[in-house]
Amino acid sequence: MRRIIIGFLVLLLVASVVSGCQKVDKNPYQKYSESFFDTFDTLTQVVGYTKNEEEFDSYVDKIHKRFRELHNLYDIYDSYEGINNIKTINDNAGIKPVKVDKEIIDLILFSKDWYKRTDGKTNIAMGPVLRIWSRYREEAEYDPENAKIPPMEELLEANNYTDIDKVIIDTEKSTVYLEDKKMNLDVGAVAKGFATEIVAKEIMAEGFESGMISAGGNVRVLGKPLDGIRERWGIGIQDPKKFIFSDDSELLDTIFINNSSVVTSGDYQRYYVVDDKIIHHLIDSQTLMPGEYFRSVTVVTEDSGLADFLSTTVFLMPYEKGRKLVDSLDGVEAIWVTKDGTVEATEGMKKIMKSNGASGANPN
Helix, strand or coil: CCCCCCCCCCCCEEECCCCCCCCCCCCCCEEEEEEEEEECCEEEEEEEEECCHHHHHHHHHHHHHHHHHHHHHHCCCCCECCECCHHHHHHCCCCCCEECCHHHHHHHHHHHHHHHHCCCCCCCCCHHHHHHHHHHHHHHHHCHHHCCCCCHHHHHHHHCCCCHHHEEEECCCCEEEECCCCCCCCCCCCHHHHHHHHHHHHHHHCCCCCEEEEECCEEEEECCCCCCCCCCEEEEEECCCCCCCCCHHHEEEEEEECCCEEEEEECCCCEEEECCEEEECCECCCCCCECCCEEEEEEEECCHHHHHHHHHHHHCCCHHHHHHHHHHCCCCEEEEEECCCCEEECHHHHCCEHHHCCCCCCCC
């Protein structure tokens, strides 16, 4: 959805193939993969085991179509004929409520709920502030020698219009209304993961029982690999000091999961440089500046939307506070990579990390 991205890394998490795996001749399932690049401004990869290529292709066609629909609904930049999307809501800020599809109502309600439960670090009403940062990133791309940080006065003025309580939802009428004309929504911290979860659930209901969807690093795995060998998918976690795609030697670690999501937020994903300092895209709603605590935070939990939301939220919290939050949530695990390269992980995460002896051979 973002048109211009500096230092953008297409893929954050990659499926790692467990060494020594061979296809079993009598296995009725074959492994296939496909990708598309026209939704959420990122590469989406689909990997799966099906009985034939036609079956796999039919699933991919449905996945692609649904991602296109959700991309259009959650778009903050472009309008589409016959569709009221997030941009439509922003265009009508302070004017009138906008009738929207259920997927938008659900996304906003989800985001408001988790905003309240997580100390307000991730705020979808921060559009006015994030637009300023986005403009400075775009200007830096065209003129990197004169890259600048936005003046705090400008950010503070924009922050007067980020009150999430002024995002009014009428579930009966299925409308969204922004009470101030200077407000606008930016759902970049959650939309891709939320969409991935919707698509994953729908395609599983269609019968796709063994697969993985990776939407620019928002990874959602379905079932287990039907290769006759492994019981869990292996997902490579990128080392934030290295820019890689699939070389195991460049990974921070590999984790093994089934029916779960993995999302990483890092300072190396979208950024520009001012005076040799990386100015990344994860903006703290309290300081209005990029988060300073970590290189990356990886969250594992079943719901991809929640994993997406929490990876940003925890990235913006001091370690002790983020650890307390993660430990308080059932079924949520995390890895933190600090500025000096120190790696911290929850106890549940350690049990599924290759570096601690986990493998894809066992179901747990």
